[in-house]
Amino acid sequence: MPEDRVLVSPRYLAGAGIDRLADAIGPLVHLFGWPNEHDRASGRISVHSPDGSLFVNFNSRHTHGRWWSLAHHEPYWEARFTWQTPIEAIAAVTQALPQLLDDDRHVDRIPLTTTPPLAQIAELNHWHREDDTFTSPDGHCHLQHTPAEDxxxxxxxxxxxxxxxxxxxxxxxxxxERLVA
Incomplete structure (x- = not known):
């Protein structure tokens, strides 16, 4: 379908895709049956795993522009995305969440990456590395990896x-790390 084509390359130059929220949330709700809440007054959307261990929140009124947050409990980890993060990147992360919880019902439609470590992926795609920072070939995107940091x-x-x-x-x-990748 034409609307499924990637119209911006490299992908990190794509926009937030506010009209494509369903790409990030829809599979969790419709394919995996994750419960969700939508507060129409505030625009906040919350989706959580059936076991309550993982939460996806969208809030377009967040004061610091962090529209997306994903949080997992035991072990605790969190991913945050600002409002202009390409929806394709967010969808890649959210659609992989069920497999992290060992739900592989749709693994054929939504594969979880089994590629090499993220640092190696960056190097294979010609990102320049200096100390703990990788820079995209055009210099616009930076990936900083500091393992000792929170x-x-x-x-x-x-x-x-x-x-x-x-x-x-x-x-x-x-x-x-495979979710980060």
Missing amino acids: TPWRFRHHVYDGFDTHWDASFTQDTP
């Missing part, structure tokens, strides 16, 4: 100041 994985993107091209994605300790 938030060891941070993605930052910008093209030009003032054009709403900034976005951030961060993953705290204990976030499965």
Whole structure:
């Protein structure tokens, strides 16, 4: 279908895709039966795993522009995405969540990456590495990996100041690396 094509390359230049929220939340609700709540007054959407261990929240009124947060309990980890993060990236993360909870009913439709470690993926795609930071070939996207930090994985993107091209994605300790990938 034409609407399924990626129209922006590289993908990290795509926009937030507010009209495509269903790409990130829909599979959890419709394919996996995750309960959800939608507060129409605030626009907040919350989806949680059937066992209550994992939560996905969307809040377009978050004061710091962190529209998306995913939180897992035992072990605790959290992923946060700002409002301009490409919806394709968020959907890739949310759609992999059921498999992290050993629900492989739709593994043929939504495969979880089994690729090499993220640092190796960056190198294979010609990202430049300097100390703990990888930079995309065009210099607009940065991946910082500092394993000793509370938030060891941070993605930052910008093209030009003032054009709403900034976005951030961060993953705290204990976030499965294959989810970050």
